[in-house]
Amino acid sequence: MTEPSPAIVLIGHGMVGQRYLEALAERGATATHRITVLCEEPRPAYDRVHLTSYFSGSTAEDLSLTPAGFMERNGISLHLDDPAEHIDRAARTVTSRSGRVFPYDVLVLATGSYPFVPPVPGKDAPGCFVYRTIEDLLAIEEYAKGRTAGAVVGGGLLGLEAAGALQGLGLATRVVEFAPRLMPVQVDEGGGAALLRTIESMGLTVHTGVGTQEVVTGEDGRVSGMRLSDGSVVDTELVVFSAGVRPRDQLARAAGLEVGERGGIAVDARCRTSDPYVYAVGECALAVDGRVYGLVAPGYEMAETAAEDLLGREKEFTGADLSTKLKLLGVDVASFGDAHGRAPGSLDVVWSDSRTGVYKKLVVSPDGVLLGGVLVGDADAYGLLRPLTGSVPPVAPEQLVLPAGVGAPVALGPSALPDDAVICSCHNVTKKAITACSTLPEVKKCTKAGTGCGSCVKVIGQLLPAPAEKGLCGCFPHTRAELYEIVRTRRLTSYEQVLDGHGRPEARGGDGCEVCKPAVGSVIASLAATLGASGYVLDGEQAALQDTNDHFLANLQRNGSYSVVPRIPGGEITPDKLIVIGEVARDFGLYTKITGGQRIDLFGASVDQLPRIWARLVDAGFESGHAYGKALRTVKSCVGQTWCRYGVQDSVRMAIDLELRYRGLRAPHKLKSAVSGCARECAEAQSKDFGVIATASGWNLYVGGNGGATPRHADLLAQDLSDAELVRLIDRFLMFYIRTADRLERTSTWLERLEGGLDHLRDVVVHDSLGLCAELESLMADHVAHYRDEWAETLQDPERLSRFVSFVNAPGAPDPTVKFVPERDQVKPDLAVLTIGGAVR
Numbered sequence: 001m002t003e004p005s006p007a008i009v010l011i012g013h014g015m016v017g018q019r020y021l022e023a024l025a026e027r028g029a030t031a032t033h034r035i036t037v038l039c040e041e042p043r044p045a046y047d048r049v050h051l052t053s054y055f056s057g058s059t060a061e062d063l064s065l066t067p068a069g070f071m072e073r074n075g076i077s078l079h080l081d082d083p084a085e086h087i088d089r090a091a092r093t094v095t096s097r098s099g100r101v102f103p104y105d106v107l108v109l110a111t112g113s114y115p116f117v118p119p120v121p122g123k124d125a126p127g128c129f130v131y132r133t134i135e136d137l138l139a140i141e142e143y144a145k146g147r148t149a150g151a152v153v154g155g156g157l158l159g160l161e162a163a164g165a166l167q168g169l170g171l172a173t174r175v176v177e178f179a180p181r182l183m184p185v186q187v188d189e190g191g192g193a194a195l196l197r198t199i200e201s202m203g204l205t206v207h208t209g210v211g212t213q214e215v216v217t218g219e220d221g222r223v224s225g226m227r228l229s230d231g232s233v234v235d236t237e238l239v240v241f242s243a244g245v246r247p248r249d250q251l252a253r254a255a256g257l258e259v260g261e262r263g264g265i266a267v268d269a270r271c272r273t274s275d276p277y278v279y280a281v282g283e284c285a286l287a288v289d290g291r292v293y294g295l296v297a298p299g300y301e302m303a304e305t306a307a308e309d310l311l312g313r314e315k316e317f318t319g320a321d322l323s324t325k326l327k328l329l330g331v332d333v334a335s336f337g338d339a340h341g342r343a344p345g346s347l348d349v350v351w352s353d354s355r356t357g358v359y360k361k362l363v364v365s366p367d368g369v370l371l372g373g374v375l376v377g378d379a380d381a382y383g384l385l386r387p388l389t390g391s392v393p394p395v396a397p398e399q400l401v402l403p404a405g406v407g408a409p410v411a412l413g414p415s416a417l418p419d420d421a422v423i424c425s426c427h428n429v430t431k432k433a434i435t436a437c438s439t440l441p442e443v444k445k446c447t448k449a450g451t452g453c454g455s456c457v458k459v460i461g462q463l464l465p466a467p468a469e470k471g472l473c474g475c476f477p478h479t480r481a482e483l484y485e486i487v488r489t490r491r492l493t494s495y496e497q498v499l500d501g502h503g504r505p506e507a508r509g510g511d512g513c514e515v516c517k518p519a520v521g522s523v524i525a526s527l528a529a530t531l532g533a534s535g536y537v538l539d540g541e542q543a544a545l546q547d548t549n550d551h552f553l554a555n556l557q558r559n560g561s562y563s564v565v566p567r568i569p570g571g572e573i574t575p576d577k578l579i580v581i582g583e584v585a586r587d588f589g590l591y592t593k594i595t596g597g598q599r600i601d602l603f604g605a606s607v608d609q610l611p612r613i614w615a616r617l618v619d620a621g622f623e624s625g626h627a628y629g630k631a632l633r634t635v636k637s638c639v640g641q642t643w644c645r646y647g648v649q650d651s652v653r654m655a656i657d658l659e660l661r662y663r664g665l666r667a668p669h670k671l672k673s674a675v676s677g678c679a680r681e682c683a684e685a686q687s688k689d690f691g692v693i694a695t696a697s698g699w700n701l702y703v704g705g706n707g708g709a710t711p712r713h714a715d716l717l718a719q720d721l722s723d724a725e726l727v728r729l730i731d732r733f734l735m736f737y738i739r740t741a742d743r744l745e746r747t748s749t750w751l752e753r754l755e756g757g758l759d760h761l762r763d764v765v766v767h768d769s770l771g772l773c774a775e776l777e778s779l780m781a782d783h784v785a786h787y788r789d790e791w792a793e794t795l796q797d798p799e800r801l802s803r804f805v806s807f808v809n810a811p812g813a814p815d816p817t818v819k820f821v822p823e824r825d826q827v828k829p830d831l832a833v834l835t836i837g838g839a840v841r
Helices: 014-025 051-056 134-146 155-167 191-202 249-256 296-310 382-388 397-401 431-435 438-447 457-463 479-489 495-502 516-526 540-543 548-552 575-588 606-620 651-662 723-740 747-753 758-767 773-786 790-795
Strands: 007-011 034-038 078-079 084-088 093-097 102-104 106-109 113-115 128-130 149-153 174-175 203-206 212-217 223-228 234-235 237-240 245-247 278-280 326-330 331-337 346-353 359-366 370-376 422-424 562-564 591-594 599-603 632-637 672-677 690-695 698-703 715-721 820-824 826-829
Touching: 007 014, 014 034, 014 296, 051 134, 051 155, 051 431, 084 249, 128 134, 128 245, 134 155, 134 773, 149 155, 155 174, 155 326, 155 457, 191 203, 191 346, 191 359, 191 723, 278 296, 331 382, 346 397, 346 516, 359 397, 382 422, 382 457, 422 431, 422 457, 431 438, 431 457, 438 457, 457 651, 479 516, 479 723, 495 516, 548 773, 575 599, 575 606, 591 826, 599 606, 606 790, 632 651, 651 672, 651 690, 651 723, 690 723, 698 723, 698 747, 715 723, 715 758, 723 747, 723 758, 723 773, 747 758
Parallel strands: 007 034, 007 106, 034 078, 106 278, 128 237, 149 174, 149 237, 174 203, 632 672, 672 690
Antiparallel strands: 084 093, 093 102, 113 245, 212 223, 223 234, 326 331, 331 370, 346 359, 359 370, 562 599, 591 599, 690 698, 698 715, 820 826
């Protein structure tokens, strides 16, 4: 009779539990063992590190850490919403809440931790929450509807994340921290001060050095305020407790396993408990060095240690690096090594700029060894500094904290790190392991580096060799031009089809990157009419591919407000339309500016105002000016022969015809044009992507100009063209550019890069040397025939309109961080100025 396979029961399916399962699968143990997982939550393991991203649009599926089919492929039995309730060590069984009994040969406890809630009166009142699971977030989101004020107890990592979430839900938010500074574990006094100034400038109220004595409730029993240890009472309708965590060791205690005096299941260097058949990993375990580790990286290392020991291999966990880098409320914060300078004789090297909110401190020994550091406001150097900890840096420490342009230049990069330097602390991946790969997707697939907190991705990219081929990015071996042909000929209408069918093998099935997603999205949008796809850029999958400005069909400005730019073809506008623009600007309090592109820009709109503004503009006959997209912006014009005594053609009519023909045309980069009515060139046509100048016999067409940071005079492509000939050549030129240009490549750069330059371009679009002209004209005809105004489409669809809110749970509530002050009878952004002791810096 065949012996049954040894049984492993894993209690807990969080991030560390999933990593343990992956470690078993990678080592072949899933083929030799029967594995059962008991999970308390109703969903498989998900990314708690990025939990707050749920409020910025990530779904539970986006946060999932369990690859599709992983459990089935490895024969793992996962029981959701059925936690373990009793361990019988003598019988080696686990009983779950449902009453099922699971025998084990090996038991692994990955029960994690639970939020600590201070024992204050009112802590259980309706309106009090913790911030730990997706279910917690859903409950907070629901309760926040219709409420205006919230408070977070705890100013550590998770507390500030929670504060950002409450502010994002439209609540006026305050943070209460018992310690004298924010993030007291990670940053020192100087770093805490820099972080405090920056966070307060974002509109949050912070109380440090005080505790919560009571949660005050109203007559209905719900939260109405908080009483602090300094005697003050603050108004709040919602309280989130984020005052630290405690190891979940109750099951282990009840089973008689050894636990620490302050909690945590005691384990040895191989993560074995006092029972040789039971392991404990992650936040529930008290490591051999006497610590309970609350970070994910040590938990992953413990999971791998337990998996190795199960198979009889040598690996020990005796402690871990507590370095961390994260972005809190948009502020970079990092600490590593001996951040507080506790080593005897340690010295500090500090750079502090209160004006910009940047604080950098390195701790060094008397003989120059880098011991640790704190970075606030600018943590770009973290990926380099952390691996150098414990060694003497190759340059003076002050050069490592000074910003660019201050002091001597530093020629130091990741290549200076030794091969054994740990680049990814989440998965303990060294520089040597990373440099054995050739692309970022390969690194992620083979080593998992870059798949944890993500702070190492920049350094990984600097360590990898430049790709030999001219692929668009690490996800695609093809250039943008090649992808255009693939999409066109194969009639692909989704990014997923393009990536899974034509991406690099290691990238297929993944999420792509920030380089290829908008590039492929633009290609699909430019071909939408020909492919029969939706041309609306925010439909379905297309919405996730767009650049920042496209998300709300408006340009994001520096203070978080948006601009509104209606199309004014050729710069011609009627008095009635001009009045409408003035009335809209007046009624919504918008800053008004006439631009060099002969348009009127309206600045200072909030997200929720955009549909109301555009409803009035569309009713008056305006369309989107596409100032937010990589598309045609404007076609400028002079007044031409209609009014000017020097004009020889009707430049205004031609400019209007061209702008209406090419409006909404998505391209690798923005497109600008102009039409001048005579050789005096008042419209500056020769500084445009395509410019037209009137002659006595017709029109001259210039292409490849640029008036931006790198000016380029346009080249004459053809002359003395009739109206029809001019339009036909521009059709061909634009579609050939869209077909062959690289991502974010202006026509000026493209023309100079194009093999054969202007002569080749003329051969292709004028003389049809490649036989493409009929096809190019057909593609443009499809675009013209299927053009629809994006804002008019949006206003007709309630589902599309639902995205235009500052706060998901408080529609119509203004963003309190977007403020204005008067200037010259208009408004301008009220940008926060950092102060110290009342002095502006």
